[in-house]
Amino acid sequence: MKRLLPRVILFTLAAVTALGCRTAEPAAIPPFPLPFSRGVNFSEWFEAASSRTVQFTRFTEQDFINAKSIGVDVIRLPLHLHNMTDGEPFYRLDPLFLSFLDQAVDWAERNNLYLILDNHSFDSVIPTDPDIDKILIPVWTQMAQRYRNRSGYILYEILNEPHAISARRWNEIQDMVVNAIRKIDEDRWIIVGGVDYNSIDALSALPTYAGNIMYTFHFYDPYLFTHQGETWGAPPNLRTLAGLPFPGTAHALPKIPPDLRGTWIENSIRNSYRADATSRALARTLDKAVRFSLERGGLPLFCGEFGVFIPNSLPEDRLRWYQTVTPLLDERNIARTSWDYYGGFGIFNADSGGSFDSDLNVDIVRALGFSPPPQKPAEKIRSAFTIFDNYPASVVERIEQWGCDVDMYHSSMEKYVMSWENADQYGGFLFRFRQEIDWEYLASHGYALAFSAKTNRSAVFDVRFIDHEDASRIPWRINETVTIDADGQWHSIRIPLSSMREHGAWLNKKQEWLFPAGEFLWADIAILAFAAEEGDLHGTAIQFDSIRLEL
Numbered sequence: 001m002k003r004l005l006p007r008v009i010l011f012t013l014a015a016v017t018a019l020g021c022r023t024a025e026p027a028a029i030p031p032f033p034l035p036f037s038r039g040v041n042f043s044e045w046f047e048a049a050s051s052r053t054v055q056f057t058r059f060t061e062q063d064f065i066n067a068k069s070i071g072v073d074v075i076r077l078p079l080h081l082h083n084m085t086d087g088e089p090f091y092r093l094d095p096l097f098l099s100f101l102d103q104a105v106d107w108a109e110r111n112n113l114y115l116i117l118d119n120h121s122f123d124s125v126i127p128t129d130p131d132i133d134k135i136l137i138p139v140w141t142q143m144a145q146r147y148r149n150r151s152g153y154i155l156y157e158i159l160n161e162p163h164a165i166s167a168r169r170w171n172e173i174q175d176m177v178v179n180a181i182r183k184i185d186e187d188r189w190i191i192v193g194g195v196d197y198n199s200i201d202a203l204s205a206l207p208t209y210a211g212n213i214m215y216t217f218h219f220y221d222p223y224l225f226t227h228q229g230e231t232w233g234a235p236p237n238l239r240t241l242a243g244l245p246f247p248g249t250a251h252a253l254p255k256i257p258p259d260l261r262g263t264w265i266e267n268s269i270r271n272s273y274r275a276d277a278t279s280r281a282l283a284r285t286l287d288k289a290v291r292f293s294l295e296r297g298g299l300p301l302f303c304g305e306f307g308v309f310i311p312n313s314l315p316e317d318r319l320r321w322y323q324t325v326t327p328l329l330d331e332r333n334i335a336r337t338s339w340d341y342y343g344g345f346g347i348f349n350a351d352s353g354g355s356f357d358s359d360l361n362v363d364i365v366r367a368l369g370f371s372p373p374p375q376k377p378a379e380k381i382r383s384a385f386t387i388f389d390n391y392p393a394s395v396v397e398r399i400e401q402w403g404c405d406v407d408m409y410h411s412s413m414e415k416y417v418m419s420w421e422n423a424d425q426y427g428g429f430l431f432r433f434r435q436e437i438d439w440e441y442l443a444s445h446g447y448a449l450a451f452s453a454k455t456n457r458s459a460v461f462d463v464r465f466i467d468h469e470d471a472s473r474i475p476w477r478i479n480e481t482v483t484i485d486a487d488g489q490w491h492s493i494r495i496p497l498s499s500m501r502e503h504g505a506w507l508n509k510k511q512e513w514l515f516p517a518g519e520f521l522w523a524d525i526a527i528l529a530f531a532a533e534e535g536d537l538h539g540t541a542i543q544f545d546s547i548r549l550e551l
Contacts, residue, residue, distance in 0.1 A: 031333055035152075036335055038072065040338050042341055043343045044398060046084075046540065056103075060394070064108060068113055069374055080121050081120065082121035093139065109151050111155065116156075118304070119140075124234075145215070153240040156191065160198070178213075189213070191214045193217065198218045204292055214302045215302065216301075219325070221415040225271065226247075226307065226308045227309055228308060229241065230309055247324075250316075250317060303336040306339065308345060309344050309351075347368070348360060358375055359378065364447050395433055395434060406420055417545040421542075423536060425533075425534075440523040444498075447550065448496040451546060453542055455543070457539060460482070463479070465525050473524065475508070476504070476519050478501065479503035494550075506518045
């Protein structure tokens with residue numbers, strides 16, 4: 001591989017100088033500086049169930065360029081690496097996945113951005129397998145072989161947030177993986193972390209490695225504040241918690257939701273939250289990382305994740321948290337990547353992301369130490385556009401599936417088409433839109449949904465547009481039923497928006513069906529879905545191509 005950039009040598013000299021004048025206050029002595037300082041996580045890109053469901057166009061090179069323009073110098077790229085293999089016993093990485101990842105690496109290098117290939121193969125509830133070395137060693141051996149000759153801009157992170165595994169066993173595994181990589185790629189920066197979800201307290205149990213090794217931790221203190229509204233944790237989760245202040249004395253504490261009464265969450269809010277939600281408390285916690293670094297001779301520290309979940313936190317409190325935490329990290333010379341870019345902790349005004357030129361949350365961007373471009377009003381799409389053709393188009397935030405198999409990269413005639421197979425009744429897939437689209441205009445001006453499809457068995461399915469769902473909006477849907485014959489031919493389907501009929505609403509949060517009430521709104525569209533409404537499609541494979549809106 002190419003050597004790291006020359007400034008790393010200067011950083012090393014600076015670190016040695018700093019260590020020579022150690023004081024009694026750990027935070028006053030910065031740890032080893034790294035070749036990068038601040039960045040973001042490009043989440044929900046390669047975090048897929050398989051390489052066939054990676055929505056590759058969720059990010060493009062323009063996103064790398066945009067990130068660079070505001071001052072980002074490092075991108076942490078979460079990869080569900082284990083899902084990208086053919087499974088045991090060899091865990092061979094899928095060439096399709098590697099071809100996608102090669103392009104991301106190319107974009108980072110071309111734009112002089114550090115790129116952390118973060119093995120994000122974990123579940124927040126399921127414990128880390130004590131035999132995970134059986135997967136980690138072969139996948140990292142393959143990764144090292146593929147990227148050994150790449151520039152110093154590319155880094156490896158062994159595993160995100162190991163948990164419910166002993167520190168002793170995890171250290172054994174991590175050591176084996178580091179050694180396996182070093183046999184192939186001697187100089188590459190490798191990022192190692194401790195147990196308990198990469199907690200700061202777990203750093204002290206890590207061994208000291210020779211060579212280019214960074215020691216990572218994640219920082220979400222106080223957890224009740226940064227994660228209020230989350231739905232993915234083990235019960236009792238924080239789904240109903242909202243309005244906690246930061247700092248803890250900024251305003252009144254919210255009422256405890258009924259489902260959280262009598263839990264550890266209520267106890268923490270009532271007894272310790274105000275003390276935990278202070279700049280002083282956060283500084284004390286970060287100083288533990290600094291002490292760890294200095295006690296080991298000045299080890300490089302990297303905060304791989306920090307941030308606040310958007311939906312249930314008040315904007316002014318979220319901003320104050322970033323305005324507090326960012327300087328605390330900078331003062332301690334701790335490199336960082338916030339979680340995340342487009343996602344629920346992201347730097348856009350909505351948790352689904354948006355346009356870089358019109359939807360950035362400029363206050364949060366500045367609080368993170370970046371320089372946002374001037375924002376301008378978003379221009380809604382009022383003309384024909386593509387939803388899927390070879391790849392999902394830029395209007396698509398993400399694709400989701402349930403009760404079926406989806407392959408977004410089924411090969412046909414030297415291009416990719418989408419294949420939908422073995423759907424249970426009500427199973428299907430959807431496109432969730434990211435861009436501002438004037439659906440009301442399109443529906444009233446004669447536009448139609450058009451696509452090509454063919455099937456191995458005659459099939460009947462529903463195509464529907466669905467409104468947003470939140471505390472104040474009901475996901476009303478408008479529908480059309482499509483029948484395709486199994487003649488081996490591509491069929492051109494055209495559905496005028498004005499011809500579609502209301503179909504009711506399914507409330508996901510309440511698991512409740514509502515009959516049509518004449519309240520569907522074209523102006524509030526969130527989703528285009530394809531579903532096996534009339535019955536299951538087991539044994540049926542339907543291919544789709546050129547899904548678009550046309551006049």
